[in-house]
Structures are given as C-alpha cells and as structure tokens.
Amino acid sequence: MDPTPPRNNAVTVADVARMAGVSKATAARVLGGYGTVSDRVREAVTLAARNLNYRPNELARSMTTGRSGTIGVVVGDIENPFFSLAVRGITDIARQAGFTVILTNSGENTETEKAAIRALLAKRVDGLIVSPAMESDVDHLEEAIRSGCPMVLLDRGSRTLGVDTVVADDGHAAEDITRRLIAGGHRRIAYLTACDTPDHRFRLPSDISTGSVRRRIEGFLRACHEAGLSGMEDWVRLGALTPAETQRIVTAMLTDKHAPTAIIASDSVIGLDVFKICRDRGIDIPRDLSLVSFHDADWTSVTTPPVTVVRQPVYQLGEKAAKLLVERLNGNGGPASRVVLKTELVERASVADIPAEQMSEARQEKV
Amino acid sequence: MDPTPPRNNAVTVADVARMAGVSKATAARVLGGYGTVSDRVREAVTLAARNLNYRPNELARSMTTGRSGTIGVVVGDIENPFFSLAVRGITDIARQAGFTVILTNSGENTETEKAAIRALLAKRVDGLIVSPAMESDVDHLEEAIRSGCPMVLLDRGSRTLGVDTVVADDGHAAEDITRRLIAGGHRRIAYLTACDTPDHRFRLPSDISTGSVRRRIEGFLRACHEAGLSGMEDWVRLGALTPAETQRIVTAMLTDKHAPTAIIASDSVIGLDVFKICRDRGIDIPRDLSLVSFHDADWTSVTTPPVTVVRQPVYQLGEKAAKLLVERLNGNGGPASRVVLKTELVERASVADIPAEQMSEARQEKV
DNA sequence: TTGAAAGCGATACCAC
DNA sequence: GTGGTATCGCTTTCAA
Numbered sequence: 006m007d008p009t010p011p012r013n014n015a016v017t018v019a020d021v022a023r024m025a026g027v028s029k030a031t032a033a034r035v036l037g038g039y040g041t042v043s044d045r046v047r048e049a050v051t052l053a054a055r056n057l058n059y060r061p062n063e064l065a066r067s068m069t070t071g072r073s074g075t076i077g078v079v080v081g082d083i084e085n086p087f088f089s090l091a092v093r094g095i096t097d098i099a100r101q102a103g104f105t106v107i108l109t110n111s112g113e114n115t116e117t118e119k120a121a122i123r124a125l126l127a128k129r130v131d132g133l134i135v136s137p138a139m140e141s142d143v144d145h146l147e148e149a150i151r152s153g154c155p156m157v158l159l160d161r162g163s164r165t166l167g168v169d170t171v172v173a174d175d176g177h178a179a180e181d182i183t184r185r186l187i188a189g190g191h192r193r194i195a196y197l198t199a200c201d202t203p204d205h206r207f208r209l210p211s212d213i214s215t216g217s218v219r220r221r222i223e224g225f226l227r228a229c230h231e232a233g234l235s236g237m238e239d240w241v242r243l244g245a246l247t248p249a250e251t252q253r254i255v256t257a258m259l260t261d262k263h264a265p266t267a268i269i270a271s272d273s274v275i276g277l278d279v280f281k282i283c284r285d286r287g288i289d290i291p292r293d294l295s296l297v298s299f300h301d302a303d304w305t306s307v308t309t310p311p312v313t314v315v316r317q318p319v320y321q322l323g324e325k326a327a328k329l330l331v332e333r334l335n336g337n338g339g340p341a342s343r344v345v346l347k348t349e350l351v352e353r354a355s356v357a358d359i360p361a362e363q364m365s366e367a368r369q370e371k372v
Numbered sequence: 373m374d375p376t377p378p379r380n381n382a383v384t385v386a387d388v389a390r391m392a393g394v395s396k397a398t399a400a401r402v403l404g405g406y407g408t409v410s411d412r413v414r415e416a417v418t419l420a421a422r423n424l425n426y427r428p429n430e431l432a433r434s435m436t437t438g439r440s441g442t443i444g445v446v447v448g449d450i451e452n453p454f455f456s457l458a459v460r461g462i463t464d465i466a467r468q469a470g471f472t473v474i475l476t477n478s479g480e481n482t483e484t485e486k487a488a489i490r491a492l493l494a495k496r497v498d499g500l501i502v503s504p505a506m507e508s509d510v511d512h513l514e515e516a517i518r519s520g521c522p523m524v525l526l527d528r529g530s531r532t533l534g535v536d537t538v539v540a541d542d543g544h545a546a547e548d549i550t551r552r553l554i555a556g557g558h559r560r561i562a563y564l565t566a567c568d569t570p571d572h573r574f575r576l577p578s579d580i581s582t583g584s585v586r587r588r589i590e591g592f593l594r595a596c597h598e599a600g601l602s603g604m605e606d607w608v609r610l611g612a613l614t615p616a617e618t619q620r621i622v623t624a625m626l627t628d629k630h631a632p633t634a635i636i637a638s639d640s641v642i643g644l645d646v647f648k649i650c651r652d653r654g655i656d657i658p659r660d661l662s663l664v665s666f667h668d669a670d671w672t673s674v675t676t677p678p679v680t681v682v683r684q685p686v687y688q689l690g691e692k693a694a695k696l697l698v699e700r701l702n703g704n705g706g707p708a709s710r711v712v713l714k715t716e717l718v719e720r721a722s723v724a725d726i727p728a729e730q731m732s733e734a735r736q737e738k739v
Numbered sequence: 740t741t742g743a744a745a746g747c748g749a750t751a752c753c754a755c
Numbered sequence: 756g757t758g759g760t761a762t763c764g765c766t767t768t769c770a771a
Contacts, residue, residue, distance in 0.1 A: 017764055028742045033765065040767090043740060060519070063494040064440065065764035067431050068747050075474075075495075083463070089456045096450070096477055105491055107442075108475045110463055124472055127430040128442075152427070280674050304671030307647050384748055395758040400749065407751090410756060432748035435763050 016059045025053040036061060067129060076104045076330060077125035079135045080159070081113040085274055086302050087319055088136070091159060094323025095134060102331045104131070113138045113199070113215075119145045126154060132330045136160050139214035155333040157326045161216035162343065169329040171344045173317040175217050175299075178348040179224030182269065182297050182315060185350070187232045190359030191267045191295065195258055196225050196241045197251070197279065198271035207241040218271055221299070225269065240265065251278040259288065266359055267295035273302035273314075280308060291357035301351055310354035318346045383424045392420040403428060434496060443471045443697060444492035446502045447526070448480040452641055453669050454686055455503070458526060461690025462501060469698045471498070480505045480566070480582075486512045493521060499697045503527050506581035522700040524693045528583035529710065536696040538711045540684040542584050542666075545715040546591030549636065549664050549682060552717070554599045557726030558634045558662065562625055563592050563608045564618070564646065565638035574608040585638055588666070592636065607632065618645040626655065633726055634662035640669035640681075647675060658724035668718055677721035685713045 022032035027046055034040035035050040036059070042050075053059075067073040076099050080088040096106050107125060111118035115138045122145050125133060132155040137143055140163050147166060150156050158170040179196075186194050200218045202208075210226070213219035222241055229237040242258065245251040255278075258265055270276035276298025283290055290296050290310060298305060301316035325344055389399035394413055401407040402417040403426065409417075420426075434440040443466050447455040463473050474492060478485035482505045489512050492500060499522040504510055507530050514533060517523055525537040546563075553561050567585045569575075577593070580586035589608055596604040609625070612618040622645075625632055637643035643665025650657055657663050657677060665672060668683035692711055 018766095019764080029765090030742055030744090030767085031740085033767090034741090037766070041740065046740080058515075058519075060490075061494055062496060062764055063491075064431055064434050064496050065747090066766075068435060068749090068764080069766040071747085073431065083450070084456050084460045086453070086456075089451050089453075093451045093477070096475075100476075105474055105476065105495065107472060108463070109467075109472065110460070123427075124430075127428055128472065129429060129431050148425075152425075274670075277670055277674060284674065302671075303641075303644055304669075304674065307644060307651065307671065307675055309676035386748080396749090397751085397758055397760090398756080400751095401757085404750070408756060413756080429748055432763090433750075435748080435765095436750040438763085 016057045017062070018059075020057055021050060021053045021059050024057060025049040037066070071129075072131050073129045074104055075128065075130045076106050076327070077122075077128070077130035077133045078106055078108050079111055079118055079121050079125070079133070080108070081111055081136055081138060083108065083110055085272065087160075087272060087300050087317075090319040091323035091326075094320040094325075095327040098324050098327035098331065102327075104331070104334075111136075111138050115139050115142045122146065122149055126152065130154065132156065132334050134159055134326050134330055137163065137216070140164075140216045140219075141214045155330060157330045157333075159326045160322060163216070167341045169326075169333070169341050169343075171322055171326040171329065171346070172217060172220075173322060173346050174348045175317075176220040176224035176227075178299070178315045178317075178350070179221040179269070180228045181224075181350055182313075183225045183228035184232070185352075186267050186269075186295065186297070186356065187228065187234070189295075189356065190361075192234065192359075193263060193265045194225075194229075194237070194240055194267045194269065195265040196222060196269045196271065197245050197254065197275055198222075198241075198243060199245045199275060200271070201244040201246065205244045207238055207243055209238075221271065245271075245275050245278070248278050248281075251275055252282055255279055255282045256286070259286065259294070265294070267297070267356070270296065270298040273298055273300040273305065276300070276312060276314075277302070277304065280312065290355050295356040297356060306353065308355075312355040313353045314351050316349045316351045318348075322346055383426045384429070385426075387424055388417060388420045388426050391424060392416040404433070438496075439498050440496045441471055442495065442497045443473050443694070444489075444495070444497035444500045445473055445475050446478055446485055446488050446492070446500070447475070448478055448503055448505060450475065450477055452639065454527075454639060454667050454684075457686040458690035458693075461687040461692075462694040465691050465694035465698065469694075471698070471701075478503075478505050482506050482509045489513065489516055493519065497521065499523065499701050501526055501693050501697055504530065504583070507531075507583045507586075508581045522697060524697045524700075526693045527689060530583070534708045536693075536700070536708050536710075538689055538693040538696065538713070539584060539587075540686075540689060540713050541715050542684075543587040543591035543594075545666070545682045545684075545717070546588040546636070547595045548591075548717055549680075550592045550595035551599070552719075553634045553636075553662065553664070553723065554595065554601070556662075556723065557728075559601065559726075560630060560632045561592075561596075561604070561607055561634045561636065562632040563589060563636045563638065564612050564621065564642055565589075565608075565610060566612045566642060567638075568611040568613065572611045574605055574610055576605075588638065612638075612642050612645070615645050615648075618642055619649055622646055622649045623653070626653065626661070632661070634664070634723070637663065637665040640665055640667040640672065643667070643679060643681075644669070644671065647679065657722050662723040664723060673720065675722075679722040680720045681718050683716040683718045685715075689713055 018033045019029050022029045032050050035042050035047045099106050109121040118138050134157050136159045156168045162170040198218050200213050200215045202212045210219050210223045297313050299315045301314045305312040305314050385400045386396050389396045399417050402409050402414045466473050476488040485505050501524045503526045523535045529537040565585050567582045569579045577586050577590045664680050666682045668681045672679040672681050
C-alpha cells in the first residue's frame with residue numbers, strides 16, 4: 006500500500022491507463038462509460054482510477070462532445086422571492102436531468118443581460134432560460150438562438166422570438182382583481198410597477214418592455230374600460246425601482262387631493278414597500294386604502310391585515326421552463342410552445358368596499 | 373446518448389485567421405488579447421471576427437490555461453432569503469472580478485453536497501464557496517482543498533479544515549438576546565432550529581453539525597448558565613425542517629403545561645412559521661409569547677407586532693467570502709483567515725417582559 | 740474487445 | 756511582430 010496521496014490532481018486517463026496496463030482508449034471507455042470493455046479490464050481500470058483518485062475533466066469532455074451539461078439562467082434579480090422560487094424550480098429539474106445551472110443576474114438591465122448571454126454562450130451552455138429585461142430589445146437572444154442554443158423564456162414572452170415560453174396568466178389575473186375592486190366601488194385605482202419609461206410616464210402598454218407587467222397593465226385597463234372608466238392610464242405609476250423611489254411615488258399619490266382608494270402592487274417587493282409606507286403614515290389598510298399585490302410571498306398572509314394577492318405558480322413556472330428546455334436538449338423537436346399557467350386570486354383582508362356615500366362622492370370628483 | 377445538436381456557430385480562430393490572411397497564432401493573439409500584434413493586423417483580424425460573428429470558446433481556453441473563470445457555490449437552500457441575499461453578495465463581487473458563478477443547492481444534505489462538489493470539481497471551477505451542511509463530515513471538502521481548489525467557508529466554519537471562513541457573530545448574538553430575555557423575566561425560553569439529530573433530541577452542542585446553529589445554541593446555553601438557569605438543554609428543539617414539522621413542534625410546546633414564554637427562531641423561515649402558528653392559535657405576541665428571530669428578513673418589520681430580530685450582515689457575508697476567494701485566486705497567499713462579522717440586535721415589539729407576579733410563579737414551577 | 744491516432748479550439752513556446 | 760507546432764484531457768473513428 007502506498008499511502009502517498011497524489012498532490013496535484015493532474016491525474017488523466019493516460020495515467021490510469023498506464024497503471025491499469027491498458028491503452029488510453031480503453032481506459033477512457035470505462036471511465037467515460039461508453040463503448041464495450043471486458044469485465045476484467047473494466048475492473049482493473051476502475052481500481053487504478055480509484056487508487057490514483059482520478060477525477061474526470063468535464064471541460065475536456067465537453068470539448069469533444071460539444072455538450073457541457075450546463076444550463077444558463079438569466080433572471081432579473083435573485084433576491085426577489087419570485088425569482089428565487091422560480092430558480093429553485095429550475096435547478097431541481099435540471100439536476101434531476103443531469104444538468105448543472107449557471108445563474109446570472111441581469112439587474113433588469115439589458116446591457117448586463119447581453120453581457121451575461123455572451124458569457125454563457127462562451128461557456129458553451131447547452132441551453133438558456135431567460136427572463137428578458139426588455140421584450141423590445143432581444144437581438145442578443147435572437148442571435149443566441151440562431152447560433153443553435155435552445156432557449157426558454159420565463160415569465161416574459163416575445164412575439165418576435167419563436168421559442169418556448171412559460172408565463173403566468175397575468176392579464177386575466179389583473180383583469181379579475183381590477184374588476185373586483187371596481188365592483189367594490191373603487192374608481193381611483195393605482196397600478197404600481199418597477200418598470201419605467203424614459204420620461205417616467207405611462208401612455209400605452211406598448212411602452213412597457215417587461216412582458217409580464219405589460220400584460221397585467223393591459224388587463225387592468227381592459228377591466229377599467231369594460232366598466233366605463235376612462236383615463237385610467239394616468240393611474241399607472243412607473244419607476245418603483247427602489248424603496249426610496251416607491252416611497253416618493255406612493256407618498257405623492259397618497260397626499261394628493263385625488264388620492265387612490267386602492268393600489269395594485271406589481272410584485273411582492275413593491276407590495277411590502279407600500280405596506281410599510283402605509284404603516285409609517287398611519288394609513289389604515291383596508292379602511293383608508295385597499296392593497297393588492299402580485300405574488301403570494303410568504304409574509305403576505307401574516308401581516309395585519311393579511312394581504313390579498315394574485316397567487317402565481319412560481320415554482321411550477323421554473324419547473325416547466327426547465328422541463329421544456331431539457332426536452333429540447335434531448336432532441337425532441339417540434340414547434341415552440343407557449344405555456345400559460347393559471348393564477349389564483351387569494352382574497353384576504355387588505356381590500357374593502359367603498360361605502361355608498363363615498364362612492365357617489367368619488368363619482369362627483371370624477372365628473 | 374443523443375446526437376450533438378448542430379451548432380452552426382462553429383467559427384474558430386482558424387476561420388478568422390484564414391479570412392484575415394494571417395496565421396492561427398496571430399489571430400489568436402488579437403482575439404485572446406495577449407502577446408503583441410501590429411495595428412494593421414489587429415484591425416484585419418477584428419474585422420474578420422466581426423464578419424464571421426466569431427465567439428470565443430471558453431471551454432477550449434480553459435483547457436489550456438487551466439482556469440475556467442468560474443466559482444462554484446454550494447448553499448443549503450437558495451429559497452431561504454438568507455442564502456439568496458448572501459448569493460447576491462457573492463455574484464456581485466464575482467462578476468466584478470470577472471468570474472461567473474455556478475450555484476448549487478445541497479438541501480442541507482451531505483450526500484447531495486458531495487455530489488455537488490464532485491460535479492463542480494469536474495467542471496474545473498477555479499474556487500469554491502461552501503456552506504457545509506455538516507461540519508463533522510467534510511472529507512469531500514478536505515479532498516477538494518488537497519486537490520488544489522481554493523475554498524471559502526460561508527456562515528459555517530470548521531476547525532479541522534484550515535481554510536478562509538466568513539461567519540457572523542452568532543454566539544454572541546444568541547447570548548445577548550438570551551440575556552435580554554432572561555433580564556425580562558423569561559425562564560422558559562425555547563430555541564427552535566431546523567437542524568436535527570438522529571433521535572431528534574438535543575443533548576450537547578457538539579451534536580449539532582451546522583456550525584452557525586451550534587454557535588448560537590452555545591451562546592444561548594452560556595447566557596442561561598450565566599444566569600444560573602440549568603437544564604435549558606431541554607428547551608433546544610430540533611427538526612423544524614418543514615412548516616408541518618414546525619407546527620407540530622410549536623403546538624406541542626404551546627399546549628404543554630410548561631409552555632415557553634419565549635421562542636428564539638434560528639432563521640427567518642422558522643420565525644415566520646412560528647408567527648403564523650401563533651396567529652392561527654390566537655396566541656398574542658408578545659403578551660402570551662415573546663418571539664425573536666435570527667435574520668432581519670424584510671417582512672419582520674411589517675407584522676403586528678413587528679418582530680425583534682438578530683440582524684446579520686448577510687449580503688456582506690457573501691461579499692467578503694467572494695473577496696477572500698478572489699484574492700486567493702489572484703495568487704495572494706498567506707494563512708487562512710477567519711472573518712467574524714458583527715451582528716446587531718434589532719429590538720422591535722415581539723418581546724415583552726414577564727410581569728412580576730408571573731415571574732415568581734415561573735420560579736416556583738422551576739423549583 | 741482493444742489500440743493507435745486524429746481531432747476539439749484555444750494557448751504558449753520557440754524560431755524567424 | 757509573426758508563423759509553425761506541441762499541448763491540454765478527452766472522445767471517437769478505424770484497424771487490428
């Protein structure tokens with residue numbers, strides 16, 4: 006027994022082959038688990054590998070096979086519970102299918118996203134799962150696809166890119182909750198999102214480059230229009246990128262003569278910020294203000310009052326995206342599919358109807 | 373097993389060289405940004421590369437250089453806000469230093485952790501950042517280090533492994549908060565963690581294999597001992613791995629004749645579960661029960677009452693770990709350092725003192 | 740079943 | 756400066 010452990014792990018198939026007294030090719034066959042080898046040789050090679058503490062070099066393997074066993078994921082912000090959960094769904098499926106995941110943050114910035122895609126492509130990932138920061142700027146994605154890298158879009162789609170897409174039913178979700186608010190007598194309903202436009206003002210849904218948010222705003226406006234409410238575009242507020250920005254926007258709205266009676270938060274991070282601001286300003290939810298948030302984050306059920314939310318199947322969103330990608334990677338062709346996962350309105354206690362007398366008052370103001 | 377998907381982007385340095393009318397070596401020099409080339413040639417090669425839409429193959433590059441430009445990260449659970457935030461700190465620093473990050477989940481399971489390390493090593497990561505699931509079982513980590521892969525331990529240390537370590541001051545934090553509770557008259561203080569032992573019972577801190585949790589429990593017991601409280605080991609409750617398990621444990625405690633007057637939750641996920649259980653059971657925090665949680669998660673400030681927490685510099689924990697690793701990767705040697713980041717007790721409103729009459733009663737029960 | 744040798748796509752050393 | 760060429764560790768024909 007030679008107890009001297011190999012210092013540098015520069016053990017290669019050649020070393021193992023030499024020790025086992027076979028050719029490099031044969032050793033590689035048993036080590037790589039391909040081809041056919043006699044049991045005797047297999048044993049000898051396995052033993053030698055163990056003795057030498059052989060570690061396969063995936064890089065070299067990838068070089069020849071062309072597959073890296075890696076999936077690249079680009080999300081807006083891992084810190085956002087929405088993405089953490091989706092990423093969890095992705096990695097669970099990926100690992101199950103024998104892939105590892107390289108995770109990158111775009112910070113919802115297209116330039117960073119481009120750099121990330123480039124780096125991922127350079128690392129020769131087998132496939133890509135992306136939440137595009139901007140639907141309007143997807144040249145880098147298109148190029149990645151053209152170069153032969155399968156891609157699945159997560160949470161945000163693209164009409165021009167013909168790729169597999171997994172999104173939630175955001176439009177209908179927004180429509181439902183808006184209808185619900187209107188039925189409760191609300192007329193001044195604000196929709197608050199982190200998305201932004203150059204001049205920070207909202208005019209048309211097409212100005213919104215984040216697909217999921219655009220679909221929600223469209224749903225919001227659809228419900229408003231259906232109820233005969235006009236000019237609701239003014240209630241779509243953009244740029245809630247940071248707690249400070251959110252505070253500025255919400256405070257401005259709340260101190261205005263025409264303060265909203267309800268706020269729809271586009272994600273749970275903003276929802277939490279709004280909740281904090283209300284608490285700090287002594288605004289009673291839902292008496293003074295109704296609040297609805299997208300994403301059923303863990304904390305929403307535990308506040309006073311608990312928050313009414315749109316529950317998206319976030320983990321499943323990630324799972325489904327990974328499954329679609331793995332299928333493609335396994336050679337299953339076919340046309341690009343668009344999967345739309347159902348959402349669910351979870352009514353808790355942060356929404357209240359507007360009393361009748363205030364309703365007429367509200368109507369007067371509208372006129 | 374399946375045929376390699378066709379990558380039409382098979383443009384190599386050779387192709388670029390041919391088009392630019394130079395040798396492979398020269399083209400590689402400008403493409404790789406090393407060596408010296410004349411401006412005229414540089415221009416020609418750059419142009420050819422752009423025309424051909426050349427993409428460097430990082431895999432091939434890594435093969436020869438021996439560096440992959442990749443850092444492997446193994447955490448317990450990305451979904452846990454603690455890790456999401458730490459990972460954010462890691463990736464920010466890594467990207468800044470030109471590294472990409474491969475993220476893997478151990479699920480706090482040593483076997484999964486071993487597999488992850490193996491896969492990461494096979495992918496030839498330049499370095500590793502790990503939150504070991506078990507301090508007692510680190511052979512795979514030791515081997516990784518021996519094979520020459522720099523490693524930084526995050527949140528959890530190891531006495532046997534002589535590597536850079538970044539942890540929070542968990543022991544003192546637990547000591548402080550325990551002391552604070554005892555000063556407020558609490559005697560029946562439960563410490564609740566997801567960590568577990570084979571028989572689900574706690575005897576000695578050394579039974580706890582998760583370093584950070586062990587240090588916290590040690591701090592808890594230290595403060596108890598200091599105050600003359602004995603037998604507090606019985607108040608350390610293990611196995612709060614899932615909401616259901618947590619519910620079982622907490623309900624059992626709360627319905628016991630000797631119910632705790634305070635609970636210390638070992639992380640924000642458990643803290644939230646405890647909060648939910650109390651709300652469901654109509655237990656008034658802090659009147660009926662005081663609650664303290666580790667990790668200043670975003671929701672803790674917004675509940676009623678807001679939760680007193682131990683604030684750890686989680687993002688900085690990740691940052692520091694990544695910085696240490698990058699330094700090692702840049703060749704800066706030196707002995708392994710152990711960085712301990714300060715925590716802060718954020719007193720909110722989930723802790724109340726025990727009224728004098730109940731205190732004596734509690735003492736009696738103790739006797 | 741096994742072995743010899745040709746790549747994969749880049750880097751690096753060494754002449755010129 | 757520039758061009759040839761060995762090399763990295765593995766997979767993969769093609770013969771034997």
